[in-house]
């Protein structure tokens with residue numbers, strides 16, 4: 001079968017590899033859709049400490065079950081399924097507390113296990129044990145189902161900071177994740193949602209799709225003045241930084257309303273992880289600063305249901321469908337901001 005194998009930074013090779021056979025407790029799927037993500041671009045450019053090449057990458061996966069290993073009774077050949085990306089151990093204190101996203105023993109599809117940029121893929125037994133295989137409801141397409149994984153991460157972040165009715169939400173970063181944050185905040189009842197980016201053309205593309213109450217081009221507009229004006233001088237009650245930018249994180253702290261909750265959704269480059277914080281601003285304004293890391297299998301199920309029920313539509317966010325041979329082009333489109341969501345269709349695009 002054909003697969004996209006990451007060999008070294010800058011080297012992602014489409015090649016023939018042996019078709020894998022499912023062992024006890026595993027499923028084998030035909031990958032029908034695997035969405036690309038900012039992390040794939042990061043891996044392609046720099047590699048990743050948790051990934052030992054050569055490895056097939058891709059972790060936003062949907063497909064059809066084509067074989068079962070011994071002992072698998074919950075799924076059948078022909079089942080349409082969506083697969084989690086972050087695989088919790090289900091044994092540690094975090095997993096037992098229902099906080100699988102911060103499981104210290106977490107492994108991931110496309111990192112420790114071969115991923116979804118391939119014609120076929122094994123679903124490891126650890127994924128089945130963690131309840132990480134979801135049946136795709138009704139007629140929902142594979143490509144929409146694949147977006148359940150990033151939406152689950154977005155859901156996790158908004159749960160950590162309790163986004164809900166009455167909130168005024170500023171999302172900084174208008175990539176695919178920023179778009180999902182806007183849509184989810186609305187679904188959770190936010191009163192107003194703003195979307196800001198320093199890349200004017202990316203902002204325009206994304207704002208046309210998700211229609212925030214106000215799109216703010218940070219390269220030409222005064223973010224501070226606009227969000228203050230839009231929130232009656234108070235500032236947003238929620239700010240989510242969906243960009244690898246320390247400057248955005250610092251700005252979020254300066255802009256948030258008293259009692260505001262801030263999610264550092266996007267991590268920073270590992271050689272530039274420090275930011276400057278006026279601790280007294282956090283102190284006197286009672287700000288809550290929160291992180292976000294992956295999602296739990298339960299959040300994956302919930303995200304898939306949100307998409308299937310139309311509460312968080314994603315179909316119009318999928319701007320590009322590309323065959324496996326074009327993984328490099330897909331990563332390019334993600335990085336440049338000319339696409340919103342790019343999905344690889346290993347079986348080929350009509």
Ligand SMILES: [Zn+2]
Nearest residue numbers: 037039060150
């Ligand atoms: Zn991802």
Ligand SMILES: [Zn+2]
Nearest residue numbers: 089092095103
């Ligand atoms: Zn665990």
